[in-house]
Structure formats: C-alpha cells, structure tokens
Amino acid sequence: MKKKNVRAKLPASGIYYSPGEQKERAALGLPPCSPAPRGLIKKLPKGRVPILKKAICAPGVLNEAPVYGSAFTRGLRLELPSHYIQLLISGTSSVGPHGETLYPGDFRAQLWRTYHNITELLESEGATWHDVVRTTCYLRDIDRDYAEFNRIRTEFYDALGLDPYPASTGIQAGICRSDLLIEIEAVAIIVP
Incomplete structure (x- = not known):
C-alpha cells in the first residue's frame, strides 16, 4: 500500500506551525496557528507595575x-x-x-x-x-x-x-x- 503525501494546509499567514510549536505557543497564551497580535500578552503579578x-x-x-x-x-x-x-x-x-x-x-x-x-x-x-x-x-x-x-x-x-x-x-x-x-x-x- 502506498502512502499518500499529506501536506498540512497553510493558514492565511503562509506560516506552517508544527504540532509541537502549536502546543508551546498555546501554553504561552499565543494563537497556536496564526501570528500573535502586538500587545496580546500583558501579565504582571497583581499590584506590580513594570520597571x-x-x-x-x-x-x-x-x-x-x-x-x-x-x-x-x-x-x-x-x-x-x-x-x-x-x-x-x-x-x-x-x-x-x-x-x-x-x-x-x-x-x-x-x-x-x-x-x-x-x-x-x-x-x-x-x-x-x-x-x-x-x-x-x-x-x-x-x-x-x-x-x-x-x-x-x-x-x-x-x-x-x-x-x-x-x-x-x-x-x-x-x-x-x-x-x-x-x-x-x-x-x-x-x-x-
């Protein structure tokens, strides 16, 4: 039996994100399959201000x-x-x-x-x-x-x-x- 050549469909950005990359991006709070918008992640501990x-x-x-x-x-x-x-x-x-x-x-x-x-x-x-x-x-x-x-x-x-x-x-x-x-x-x- 021949294997089919399966290619992942590229998102509109044209960037392929591997399964591992998707998992790690999601763990950081980023979209797993698309570029992150500027300022998406703004986390500081409560009561702290940035230096x-x-x-x-x-x-x-x-x-x-x-x-x-x-x-x-x-x-x-x-x-x-x-x-x-x-x-x-x-x-x-x-x-x-x-x-x-x-x-x-x-x-x-x-x-x-x-x-x-x-x-x-x-x-x-x-x-x-x-x-x-x-x-x-x-x-x-x-x-x-x-x-x-x-x-x-x-x-x-x-x-x-x-x-x-x-x-x-x-x-x-x-x-x-x-x-x-x-x-x-x-x-x-x-x-x-």
Whole structure:
C-alpha cells in the first residue's frame, strides 16, 4: 500500500506551525496557528507595575536594528528604585548610521568603531565608560584576534583612566553578520 503525501494546509499567514510549536505557543497564551497580535500578552503579578524602560539610540553613528529586520533595541535605560539608572547596551559592532558594516576584514578598525558606537550610546544617556561595570565581548576568531583585542582594550581603558577596569568576559562566537569580527555588550550604572 502506498502512502499518500499529506501536506498540512497553510493558514492565511503562509506560516506552517508544527504540532509541537502549536502546543508551546498555546501554553504561552499565543494563537497556536496564526501570528500573535502586538500587545496580546500583558501579565504582571497583581499590584506590580513594570520597571520604567526607555530605548537608547545614537542615530548619528548607528541605526536602529529593526530597520534591517532584527528585533532588539540598541540599549535600554532602566529607572531603578532610589533613582539609580542602569543602562543595558545590546551587542554592538562596527555598524554605520545606515546599518552598513564598516571596515570589513579590519579587526582593529572594527573594534575602534565598536567602542565609538558604544561611547555614543552611553553619552546619549549622560553616561561614560566610567559608569560601565561589565562588558561581554564576542570575537569571531578568538585565537587569531584576542591579543590585538586585549591590547586595544587596555589602551582605550587606560586612555580613559579607568581603574579598575570593568568586569569582562571574552567569548568566541558567530556574530550576526559574517563580515563582523567583534561585538560588545555593556552594562552601566549611573548613581544619582
């Protein structure tokens, strides 16, 4: 007996949702077989209000990620109790004001541009590298580039007079574009 080739009927959205995906979407309160409308899920524990958040941007040096199809903001400003401010800078690379990769193949130039972009994001919120407490640094080829990365990072931090340096982790990772060689996240805290 021959098996019939049974194809699932696609919904109007044109997206096929597997049975497992349907089950997990439903468990999260999403429609199992169609895209979720914006703002569908608004659940906070009773009596709680969301933390005040504001997107951080520096359009003079780099564009917003949704412009080229990514779903994240360049950074968030969080208003914490006692008027403390925490800045969370998303992974930032050598990207220009129109979303273009700058300096393909030039690790050192990409690293300096990454520091330039993060500096502008910090400054847009009244912060500096002196407010940065942690970085996470993603290198496409850590064996090849770590020594140069560490040399430039040390030079930059010393030029800023940072003492102590921010806590940091270096990780070899694939980065969102094949021509990007370095990406850095940063966390800053501003004390009132």
